[in-house]
Amino acid sequence: MSKLDKDKVLADYTAAYKKAHGKAPSIEAKSGWYSVNGGKNVRLAQLAEEAETLAADQGATPAKKESKPKAPAKSKSKPAAKKATVKSGGKGGLTAKELWQQKLAEKAGNCRLPRGS
Template identity: 45%
Template sequence: MSKLDKDQVIAAFTQAYTTANGKAPEIEAKGGWYSVDGGKNIRLAALNDMISELGTSPKEVPAAPKKPTKKKAAPKAKTSGFSVKSFYATKIQTENEGVKLPR
Protein backbone atom coordinates (compact mmCIF):
# COMPACT_ATOMS: atom_id res chain seq x y z
CA MET A 1 0.00 0.00 0.00
CA SER A 2 1.51 3.31 -1.02
CA LYS A 3 1.13 6.24 1.31
CA LEU A 4 0.23 9.73 0.22
CA ASP A 5 2.76 12.46 0.89
CA LYS A 6 1.04 14.96 3.18
CA ASP A 7 2.94 18.02 1.94
CA GLN A 8 2.35 17.23 -1.75
CA VAL A 9 -1.37 16.62 -1.26
CA ILE A 10 -1.85 19.82 0.76
CA ALA A 11 0.14 21.86 -1.78
CA ALA A 12 -1.86 20.46 -4.72
CA PHE A 13 -5.15 20.95 -2.86
CA THR A 14 -4.23 24.54 -1.93
CA GLN A 15 -3.38 25.31 -5.55
CA ALA A 16 -6.62 23.76 -6.85
CA TYR A 17 -8.72 25.45 -4.16
CA THR A 18 -7.12 28.84 -4.85
CA THR A 19 -7.73 28.44 -8.59
CA ALA A 20 -11.38 27.46 -8.06
CA ASN A 21 -12.32 29.91 -5.28
CA GLY A 22 -9.90 32.81 -5.70
CA LYS A 23 -8.56 32.56 -2.14
CA ALA A 24 -6.29 30.22 -0.23
CA PRO A 25 -7.98 27.69 2.09
CA GLU A 26 -7.44 27.57 5.84
CA ILE A 27 -6.39 23.97 6.51
CA GLU A 28 -6.27 22.79 10.12
CA ALA A 29 -4.59 19.46 10.83
CA LYS A 30 -5.40 17.52 13.98
CA GLY A 31 -4.49 13.88 14.56
CA GLY A 32 -4.55 12.78 10.92
CA TRP A 33 -7.78 14.66 10.17
CA TYR A 34 -7.92 17.87 8.12
CA SER A 35 -10.47 20.65 8.27
CA VAL A 36 -10.81 23.01 5.31
CA ASP A 37 -12.12 26.49 6.21
CA GLY A 38 -13.63 25.21 9.46
CA GLY A 39 -15.72 22.56 7.69
CA LYS A 40 -16.11 18.86 8.28
CA ASN A 41 -12.99 16.91 9.27
CA ILE A 42 -11.72 14.64 6.48
CA ARG A 43 -8.76 12.34 5.86
CA LEU A 44 -5.82 13.03 3.55
CA ALA A 45 -7.15 10.67 0.86
CA ALA A 46 -10.39 12.66 0.76
CA LEU A 47 -8.38 15.86 0.25
CA ASN A 48 -6.64 14.12 -2.64
CA ASP A 49 -10.01 13.18 -4.13
CA MET A 50 -11.29 16.75 -3.73
CA ILE A 51 -8.49 18.01 -5.98
CA SER A 52 -10.19 16.48 -9.02
CA GLU A 53 -13.58 17.83 -7.88
CA LEU A 54 -12.16 21.35 -7.83
CA GLY A 55 -11.33 21.15 -11.53
CA THR A 56 -7.66 20.16 -11.72
CA SER A 57 -6.31 16.69 -12.10
CA PRO A 58 -4.28 15.18 -9.24
CA LYS A 59 -1.40 14.17 -11.53
CA GLU A 60 1.11 15.46 -9.01
CA VAL A 61 -0.19 13.13 -6.31
CA PRO A 62 -1.10 9.57 -7.34
CA ALA A 63 -4.01 8.01 -5.51
CA ALA A 64 -3.28 5.02 -3.33
CA PRO A 65 -4.04 1.74 -5.13
CA LYS A 66 -6.83 -0.30 -3.62
CA LYS A 67 -6.05 -3.71 -2.21
CA PRO A 68 -7.94 -6.63 -3.70
CA THR A 69 -10.13 -8.27 -1.14
CA LYS A 70 -9.24 -11.81 -0.17
CA LYS A 71 -12.01 -14.34 -0.01
CA LYS A 72 -12.03 -16.80 2.86
CA ALA A 73 -12.11 -20.45 1.96
CA ALA A 74 -15.25 -22.29 2.94
CA PRO A 75 -14.78 -24.78 5.77
CA LYS A 76 -14.38 -28.34 4.58
CA ALA A 77 -17.27 -30.65 5.25
CA LYS A 78 -16.63 -34.15 6.53
CA THR A 79 -17.23 -36.55 3.69
CA SER A 80 -16.44 -39.86 5.35
CA GLY A 81 -17.20 -41.42 8.70
CA PHE A 82 -13.51 -41.82 9.54
CA SER A 83 -12.39 -40.27 12.81
CA VAL A 84 -8.85 -40.34 14.15
CA LYS A 85 -10.18 -40.29 17.70
CA SER A 86 -12.35 -43.38 17.18
CA PHE A 87 -9.55 -45.13 15.24
CA TYR A 88 -7.11 -44.83 18.14
CA ALA A 89 -9.82 -45.71 20.67
CA THR A 90 -10.50 -49.01 18.95
CA LYS A 91 -6.77 -49.63 18.45
CA ILE A 92 -6.07 -49.15 22.19
CA GLN A 93 -8.96 -51.41 23.18
CA THR A 94 -7.96 -54.20 20.80
CA GLU A 95 -4.27 -54.15 21.75
CA ASN A 96 -4.83 -53.89 25.51
CA GLU A 97 -7.72 -55.83 26.96
CA GLY A 98 -9.52 -54.33 29.97
CA VAL A 99 -8.04 -50.85 29.51
CA LYS A 100 -10.12 -47.71 30.02
CA LEU A 101 -9.94 -45.07 27.32
CA PRO A 102 -8.46 -41.71 28.28
CA ARG A 103 -10.81 -38.79 28.57
Protein backbone atom coordinates in the same frame (compact mmCIF):
# COMPACT_ATOMS: atom_id res chain seq x y z
CA MET B 1 -2.93 1.28 -1.42
CA SER B 2 -0.17 3.77 -2.07
CA LYS B 3 1.18 6.08 0.58
CA LEU B 4 0.23 9.71 0.14
CA ASP B 5 2.76 12.48 0.66
CA LYS B 6 1.09 14.90 3.08
CA ASP B 7 2.95 17.98 1.86
CA LYS B 8 2.29 17.23 -1.81
CA VAL B 9 -1.41 16.53 -1.27
CA LEU B 10 -1.87 19.71 0.77
CA ALA B 11 0.00 21.77 -1.83
CA ASP B 12 -2.09 20.30 -4.67
CA TYR B 13 -5.32 20.89 -2.76
CA THR B 14 -4.35 24.46 -1.89
CA ALA B 15 -3.47 25.23 -5.51
CA ALA B 16 -6.70 23.71 -6.86
CA TYR B 17 -8.81 25.44 -4.19
CA LYS B 18 -7.13 28.78 -4.85
CA LYS B 19 -7.73 28.41 -8.59
CA ALA B 20 -11.39 27.49 -8.05
CA HIS B 21 -12.32 29.97 -5.34
CA GLY B 22 -9.78 32.74 -5.76
CA LYS B 23 -8.43 32.54 -2.21
CA ALA B 24 -6.30 30.12 -0.24
CA PRO B 25 -8.08 27.77 2.19
CA SER B 26 -7.22 27.58 5.87
CA ILE B 27 -6.38 23.95 6.60
CA GLU B 28 -6.17 22.77 10.20
CA ALA B 29 -4.54 19.40 10.90
CA LYS B 30 -5.32 17.41 14.01
CA SER B 31 -4.23 13.79 14.52
CA GLY B 32 -4.59 12.67 10.91
CA TRP B 33 -7.77 14.64 10.18
CA TYR B 34 -7.87 17.86 8.19
CA SER B 35 -10.43 20.63 8.46
CA VAL B 36 -10.76 23.01 5.52
CA ASN B 37 -12.05 26.49 6.43
CA GLY B 38 -13.48 25.19 9.69
CA GLY B 39 -15.67 22.65 7.91
CA LYS B 40 -16.07 18.91 8.28
CA ASN B 41 -12.96 16.93 9.21
CA VAL B 42 -11.67 14.70 6.40
CA ARG B 43 -8.77 12.32 5.86
CA LEU B 44 -5.80 13.01 3.60
CA ALA B 45 -7.12 10.66 0.89
CA GLN B 46 -10.36 12.63 0.72
CA LEU B 47 -8.39 15.86 0.33
CA ALA B 48 -6.51 14.27 -2.57
CA GLU B 49 -9.82 13.28 -4.23
CA GLU B 50 -11.26 16.76 -3.70
CA ALA B 51 -8.12 18.31 -5.21
CA GLU B 52 -8.59 16.16 -8.32
CA THR B 53 -12.27 17.11 -8.49
CA LEU B 54 -11.50 20.81 -8.17
CA ALA B 55 -8.83 20.55 -10.85
CA ALA B 56 -11.18 18.62 -13.14
CA ASP B 57 -13.94 21.18 -12.61
CA GLN B 58 -11.57 23.96 -13.57
CA GLY B 59 -10.66 22.14 -16.77
CA ALA B 60 -14.31 21.61 -17.69
CA THR B 61 -15.53 25.12 -16.84
CA PRO B 62 -13.92 26.99 -19.77
CA ALA B 63 -15.35 24.46 -22.22
CA LYS B 64 -18.82 25.17 -20.90
CA LYS B 65 -18.36 28.92 -21.25
CA GLU B 66 -17.31 28.60 -24.90
CA SER B 67 -20.27 26.40 -25.88
CA LYS B 68 -23.06 27.67 -28.10
CA PRO B 69 -25.91 29.55 -26.51
CA LYS B 70 -28.83 27.29 -25.82
CA ALA B 71 -31.97 27.50 -27.88
CA PRO B 72 -35.12 28.36 -25.96
CA ALA B 73 -36.68 25.34 -24.35
CA LYS B 74 -39.63 23.86 -26.17
CA SER B 75 -42.77 23.95 -24.14
CA LYS B 76 -44.26 20.56 -23.64
CA SER B 77 -47.96 21.02 -23.34
CA LYS B 78 -49.55 18.17 -21.53
CA PRO B 79 -53.24 18.18 -20.83
CA ALA B 80 -53.74 19.19 -17.26
CA ALA B 81 -55.54 16.63 -15.18
CA LYS B 82 -58.67 17.91 -13.54
CA LYS B 83 -58.36 18.01 -9.80
CA ALA B 84 -61.40 18.09 -7.61
CA THR B 85 -61.30 20.63 -4.87
CA VAL B 86 -62.76 20.25 -1.44
CA LYS B 87 -64.62 23.32 -0.34
CA SER B 88 -66.08 23.82 3.05
CA GLY B 89 -69.52 25.21 3.52
CA GLY B 90 -72.43 24.88 1.14
CA LYS B 91 -70.77 26.77 -1.73
CA GLY B 92 -70.51 23.80 -4.06
CA GLY B 93 -67.59 21.53 -4.64
CA LEU B 94 -67.10 18.04 -3.30
CA THR B 95 -67.24 16.74 0.21
CA ALA B 96 -64.36 14.67 1.50
CA LYS B 97 -66.39 11.48 1.06
CA GLU B 98 -67.30 12.37 -2.54
CA LEU B 99 -63.70 13.23 -3.33
CA TRP B 100 -62.47 9.86 -2.06
CA GLN B 101 -65.18 8.06 -4.00
CA GLN B 102 -64.04 9.86 -7.15
CA LYS B 103 -60.35 9.07 -6.57
CA LEU B 104 -61.06 5.41 -5.89
CA ALA B 105 -63.26 5.14 -8.97
CA GLU B 106 -60.34 6.37 -11.12
CA LYS B 107 -58.00 3.68 -9.75
CA ALA B 108 -58.06 0.17 -11.09
CA GLY B 109 -58.59 -2.66 -8.69
CA ASN B 110 -60.62 -3.40 -5.61
CA CYS B 111 -60.56 -0.12 -3.68
CA ARG B 112 -62.69 0.84 -0.69
CA LEU B 113 -63.40 4.07 1.14
CA PRO B 114 -61.40 4.77 4.31
CA ARG B 115 -62.85 3.49 7.58
CA GLY B 116 -65.61 5.56 9.09
CA SER B 117 -66.90 6.81 5.76
